[in-house]
Amino acid sequence: MKVPKYYQVKSELLAMIADLAPGSAVPTERELASRFGTSRTTVRQAIAELVIEGRLVRTQGSGTFVAQPKLMRVRPLTSFSQDLTSEGWRPGSVLLGIAEVPAEGEACEHLRVAPGAAIHRVERLRTAFDEPIAHEVALLPRVLPGLQRRLAEHGSLYRTLHEDYGQQVVTAEDTVETAMADPVTADLLGVETGLPLLLVHRTGWDAEGEPVEWTTSKFRGDRFRFVSRQRLDWSAPDAGGGFHLDAVGPEDAAGPVR
Amino acid sequence: MKVPKYYQVKSELLAMIADLAPGSAVPTERELASRFGTSRTTVRQAIAELVIEGRLVRTQGSGTFVAQPKLMRVRPLTSFSQDLTSEGWRPGSVLLGIAEVPAEGEACEHLRVAPGAAIHRVERLRTAFDEPIAHEVALLPRVLPGLQRRLAEHGSLYRTLHEDYGQQVVTAEDTVETAMADPVTADLLGVETGLPLLLVHRTGWDAEGEPVEWTTSKFRGDRFRFVSRQRLDWSAPDAGGGFHLDAVGPEDAAGPVR
């Protein structure tokens, strides 16, 4: 796949700032342009995307600096009752790949497995109205013989886990944040690079509190809106009105240049 | 406030496509450039933002067209138990304005009041670590005498509604989508125009199912991540695994040009 020059600049810039502390200054646009042998416009395009991703901050007259890491909002959802009827329409799903891979990085923490342990990786493209909607990678820590065949029969991953392997996701935690479409994801979703995405991570646990899945989904931000209805619990202090903050580290962003 | 030329072009473009059906072609970049008396670069910047907002779609070699309206994802949350301890830190809140205004537009539907009916409007800037985090406008349909004074005493809007007026939000529906920072919001949040935001709408109902609030929040997408933990109900068909889709109309986007 062809990689535009501004995207190469972005990647090199990303590598350059990886080791810098938040608040550190990066070279000026004019300096970077001559260093990378390109024009200032191209450098600006690269920087603009890193700003949108929350990796850099710019101040006119002052300079460009490494951004602080993202914050996190925890909404203390409490009690809830089912009152949503399942109206609506069920979209399609295209299986892009399924394999056994070694666990690595963040996945080890979320799935509570040792690095290098064998886990299942299910990559799918979710569609609606025959249009790509989201790119989804599910990681499953358990031993699941014949997963591919059984998944093909059921269609639904959750149903397969439940009916064929007796695994049930009872508790789940979702995180929603914005991200930008990298060239690979953009290609899969049929959109152009740089489009804002809704990046959703889901961790699912069974009744014993053991992790069952860790799924990363990238939804087209220009086509989607998440809706959740819930009951609030007033025994919690300031339920619903307040929110809690914590600092978390940034995920790695732009992929490797080819 | 000064408005860049590309933003004027964007607004005129937005007005131009308001009456067009989805799929309609808009003039070419070169045509628009000469019509608006500007360069192609400027037109491209305007179009790029409209694409990010989901109002236009571009196809190389073919042209630029009016986009389909956004889709909606409904996640059928079901049962839930409180197991989140309220750790963390409570952020600040700056009251920007509070007034009685006539209800109009969407608000009438969500609050179930007649157009023109008097409602309260509470505009706040939410902060964390002394940094602007979100711009929030809460609309309240009930009669609330002395709201401003009592809100100043309590700080929390929810606590004020509960303790002073006996109103309790028991059920709430949140929607989360991406949006871009318009110049006014960007100014308030201290970021630059065009940054992706997490646009959150919350409707709150009391025990009788009567609307209590309709709140619009714009969070900095580069600084936030929403987290919700929930219990899944397996009595619902395909709970958790499937998702439901529906077409909704687009909100109005760019503000007026000045």
Next chain:
DNA sequence: CGAAGTTATTGGTCTATGCCAATCTGTAGT
């Protein structure tokens, strides 16, 4: 009539350049 190749059109990327606006810094004046 249908398939294959050609050409014009459209958006995608990049360059080079100019001026403006915000910021910072150093210097002169009080």
Next chain:
DNA sequence: ACTACAGATTGGCATAGACCAATAACTTCG
């Protein structure tokens, strides 16, 4: 010391033009 002013520096906006890549319309050939 302190303030006020005047550059120098930096990012913000815009222009004009060039070439590339994908698409669609047209032409030509079988």
